[in-house]
Amino acid sequence: MSETVKIIYQGKEYEYPVIEGTMGDKGIDISSLRLDSGLITLDPGYKNTGSTLSKITYLDGEQGKLMYRGYPIEQLAEKSSFVEVQYLLLYGELPTEVELEKFKASLKDYSFVNDRVRKILNGFPSTAHPMGVLASLTGSLTAFNPKVVDVAHAADMFHAVTRLLAKFPILSAWTYRLSKELPISESDPSLGYVENFCQLMFSNQKKDFKVNPVIVDAIDKLLILHADHEQNCSASTVRLVGSSHAGLFTSISAGISALWGARHGGANQAVIEMLETIKTGGGRLQKWVDKAKDKDDEFRLMGFGHRVYKNMDPRAKIIKKAADDVLEQLGIDDEVLDIALGLEEVALKDEYFIERKLYPNVDFYSGIIYRALGIPKEMFTVMFALGRLPGWIAQWKEMRQTDQPIGRPRQIYTGATTRDYLPMSER
Ligand code: CMC
Numbered sequence: 001m002s003e004t005v006k007i008i009y010q011g012k013e014y015e016y017p018v019i020e021g022t023m024g025d026k027g028i029d030i031s032s033l034r035l036d037s038g039l040i041t042l043d044p045g046y047k048n049t050g051s052t053l054s055k056i057t058y059l060d061g062e063q064g065k066l067m068y069r070g071y072p073i074e075q076l077a078e079k080s081s082f083v084e085v086q087y088l089l090l091y092g093e094l095p096t097e098v099e100l101e102k103f104k105a106s107l108k109d110y111s112f113v114n115d116r117v118r119k120i121l122n123g124f125p126s127t128a129h130p131m132g133v134l135a136s137l138t139g140s141l142t143a144f145n146p147k148v149v150d151v152a153h154a155a156d157m158f159h160a161v162t163r164l165l166a167k168f169p170i171l172s173a174w175t176y177r178l179s180k181e182l183p184i185s186e187s188d189p190s191l192g193y194v195e196n197f198c199q200l201m202f203s204n205q206k207k208d209f210k211v212n213p214v215i216v217d218a219i220d221k222l223l224i225l226h227a228d229h230e231q232n233c234s235a236s237t238v239r240l241v242g243s244s245h246a247g248l249f250t251s252i253s254a255g256i257s258a259l260w261g262a263r264h265g266g267a268n269q270a271v272i273e274m275l276e277t278i279k280t281g282g283g284r285l286q287k288w289v290d291k292a293k294d295k296d297d298e299f300r301l302m303g304f305g306h307r308v309y310k311n312m313d314p315r316a317k318i319i320k321k322a323a324d325d326v327l328e329q330l331g332i333d334d335e336v337l338d339i340a341l342g343l344e345e346v347a348l349k350d351e352y353f354i355e356r357k358l359y360p361n362v363d364f365y366s367g368i369i370y371r372a373l374g375i376p377k378e379m380f381t382v383m384f385a386l387g388r389l390p391g392w393i394a395q396w397k398e399m400r401q402t403d404q405p406i407g408r409p410r411q412i413y414t415g416a417t418t419r420d421y422l423p424m425s426e427r
Helices: 033-037 073-079 082-091 097-109 115-122 130-144 154-179 193-202 213-226 233-242 248-260 267-280 285-293 314-329 335-349 351-355 362-372 377-401
Strands: 004-009 012-020 026-028 057-060 065-068
Touching: 004 033, 012 033, 065 073, 065 082, 065 314, 073 213, 073 314, 082 097, 082 193, 082 213, 082 377, 097 154, 115 130, 115 154, 130 154, 130 248, 130 377, 154 193, 154 248, 154 377, 193 213, 213 314, 213 362, 213 377, 233 248, 233 377, 248 377, 267 285, 267 335, 267 362, 267 377, 285 335, 285 351, 314 335, 314 362, 335 351, 335 362, 362 377
Parallel strands: none
Antiparallel strands: 004 012, 012 026, 057 065
């Protein structure tokens, strides 16, 4: 017998089915509520609102669990590669050798960018934030690929998806090169996806440029950890924009803009800036924890707290260990890592953080690794975007292929009641 929930309003009873997911999570299907009763639900920030059914990513915030297509994030971070995870997110299964080769070949085939995009890039000042440049360049790809993707046609989708995945590392690396006023770089088809990205970022057109495998491995792992996170702000943006049947590139460009904010992906840059400020100010950790607790102060401890995790973010656990390994392997002694460890310790013992279940999130340690790899802090959120791209595309693809209605929330109006227009002389 399936469960139901009853709502009693003005003496009338309405019954709604409880929908259960494969991992046991439950929600009330109120899709006919307004039609039945005239009521809507009010849930600012969608804290209790499920916008969709999805088969892509499962996360249990209370237990600190994250899985892509059923595979625990810990196993994927240890055993898989970013390209394999891209395929998994998009197609629901780990690829066979043949499938992976075909996927990789297509990524190589599309790894070039139209010359005119370079002109657009050069129109930006080198002081522009890389995330703004990345959102604009990604949106501009629509102009060079105007054909509407047939979402029901597997080959059409395969090419649309691999085209975007292939061009994105180039655009991402170019935003960095613009900020450093370096000449733009070209893809090297002899290299793997992540290795090629490193080359695109750091090569100075030297033929003998060699990428450090420690760096490639660390970036690969970080990209896997960021690859999807179900209905977060940027993924929901991609779905919402895409639900109007706006194209793939435009929907992803909107997702990049949503990710940029300091409460979402922009937190990784904000964390390092915060840790550097603490270091410069003499490392007084309690002062910053107190500042974060002060309700008259807007400051929040960056890299702490999460809408869904009320336990340690499982990605943060993996990244903390990876940060340690990378610093050791590269022989870097970074005082900022010690400050981060100290801050985590002070905060986790503090009643304010305990009560509110505020734990370090994915962004708390990722910046320390990026810094050790020589990636400037303005690029941290671009790195997040590069990792999140397959997740955004998978969410867009699932939304379009399950033919979801256009996203259109309602509101409770609290403005002025009806009144007559006042001529200027009477205002
Ligand atoms: N420092 C101090 N207090 C905090 C923090 C923080 N980092 N995060 C939440 N709180 C407090 C908040 O003030 C509120 O207190 P009260 O109940 O007394 O009003 C309570 O904890 C609940 O916070 P909330 O803002 O209602 O929670 P939310 O789910 O709306 O926000 C968040 C989640 C991630 C936006 C928030 O925790 C935050 O701003 N954290 C810092 C930014 C950050 O690290 N963002 C990266 C998130 S992980 C990467 C990603 O997936 O985007």
